[in-house]
Amino acid sequence: MxxxxxxxxxxxxxxxxxxxxxxxxxxxxxxxxxxxxxxxxxxxxxxxxxxxxxxxxxxxxxxxxxxxxxxxxxxxxxxxxxxxxxxxxxxxxxxxxxxxxxxxxxxxxxxxxxxxxxxxxxxxxxxxxxxxxxxxxxxxxxxxxxxxxxxxxELLELSTPVVKLWDGVLAVPMIGTLDSSRTQHVMESLLQRIVETGSELAIIDITGVPTVDTLVAQHLLKTVTAIRLMGADCIISGIRPQIAQTIVHLGIDLQGIVTKASLADALALALKQSGYVVTRPKA
The missing domain is CATH 1.10.490.70 (Histidine kinase N-terminal domain)
Known part of the structure; x- marks a missing residue:
């Protein structure tokens, strides 16, 4: 010292x-x-x-x-x-x-x-x-x-939950702007849930996505492709008039992908494709 x-x-x-x-x-x-x-x-x-x-x-x-x-x-x-x-x-x-x-x-x-x-x-x-x-x-x-x-x-987990709507039917309500990291997280979570539940239909709801541009569309297409590779089918819901116009103006090709205006419409179609018939009880 x-x-x-x-x-x-x-x-x-x-x-x-x-x-x-x-x-x-x-x-x-x-x-x-x-x-x-x-x-x-x-x-x-x-x-x-x-x-x-x-x-x-x-x-x-x-x-x-x-x-x-x-x-x-x-x-x-x-x-x-x-x-x-x-x-x-x-x-x-x-x-x-x-x-x-x-x-x-x-x-x-x-x-x-x-x-x-x-x-x-x-x-x-x-x-x-x-x-x-x-x-x-x-x-x-x-x-x-x-x-x-x-x-x-943690926010990513909360903003992109994978929800089981029905036997064989999963849904992912997307909220906020989509980027590469979020899309990757959604894809991984959804594919894992498809394996765990054996679901044959997945609904991606973009009602909470403020805008859809070319990059967002590419992310959606990648997710749909990955879902199909797992042997499941996909429906995109939440296609509002503004988003539909944007997709058309951008020349984005969504051919072969089923789209619906609302999550309710997508669920009704998913149930129909699964062989379920929903009826109201007679009064």
């Missing part, structure tokens, strides 16, 4: 409780967010990881090195927790940077009148905590991206 890390190790170890207390106190006065017991536990874990890294000979400029592995792990956990709770990346990094003040205040009394050593120690701890704050921002961003991807997947 260098003279600086030796001094910092002694300072942080001997005054650990005081540093923690002042760190959390500064956060209580500097943010509208309530500081909980969990925050105190997170702060203690981070400070202990700092002490461990200092004691292991870690250098701020090499923050990705092994001595700081426990600190990086602790910071990543804090970022993930706060991202899931809806806290901002700025609040998360400020939580880490708030550790500076209680440490800075204790460096001069520890090192006496040696201005050069004081400056070096302050720069050392400042550089370390700056790296730590940046790590929390990066980890927060990764966590938020993972959350967004997971939410998108």
């Amino acid at each position: 260098t003279p600086i890390t030796t001094s910092l190790d002694a300072l942080l170890t001997e005054e650990r409780e005081a540093v923690l207390s002042e760190w959390l106190a500064s956060m209580r006065h500097g943010t509208a967010r309530t500081i909980s017991g969990h925050d105190a536990q997170e702060a203690a874990t981070i400070l202990d990881a700092v002490i461990r890294g200092v004691r292991a000979g870690g250098e701020p400029a090499r923050f990705e090195a092994d001595p700081w592995s426990a600190l990086r792990s602790a910071l990543s956990d804090v970022s993930a927790t706060r991202a899931a709770q809806g806290a901002s990346s700025g609040e998360t990094s400020r939580f880490v940077l708030a550790m500076k003040k209680p440490i800075f205040e204790r460096v001069p009394p520890r090192l006496g009148s040696d201005a050069a050593s004081i400056t070096a120690a302050l720069w050392w701890i400042s550089e370390l905590l700056d790296h730590a704050a940046q790590h929390t921002v990066d980890a927060y961003q990764r966590t938020r991206e993972e959350i967004i991807v997971r939410q998108q997947d």
Whole structure:
């Protein structure tokens, strides 16, 4: 260990409780967010990881090195927790940077009148905590991206459910804009359900699709082709007048594909093709 890390190790170890207390106190006065017991536990874990890294000979400029592995792990956990709770990346990094003040205040009394050593120690701890704050921002961003991807997947599941309408008849109500990823998801889900249920008819309802262009039509045609390759037939419902005109103007060829104006019409046709007859009971 260098003279600086030796001094910092002694300072942080001997005054650990005081540093923690002042760190959390500064956060209580500097943010509208309530500081909980969990925050105190997170702060203690981070400070202990700092002490461990200092004691292991870690250098701020090499923050990705092994001595700081426990600190990086602790910071990543804090970022993930706060991202899931809806806290901002700025609040998360400020939580880490708030550790500076209680440490800075204790460096001069520890090192006496040696201005050069004081400056070096302050720069050392400042550089370390700056790296730590940046790590929390990066980890927060990764966590938020993972959350967004997971939410998108969940929304995709909700927006493209495969519904069993009748024995041998499945339906997929499409809502929103169709793109390659959604079409692929719909195709996979529908084909899997066809295999699981042994259905022979699938209805793709596009009532909730705002517009149909060449790309959307291509996606629909690919889905219909995949369904037929599985030995099932397909009906496209929800062909509104505007969509019918658009398809004609674009010159999109839907020959060979059965289309209906509404899901009810498509279901009636599906039942008829399946050999069912629907009648009203006589009064």
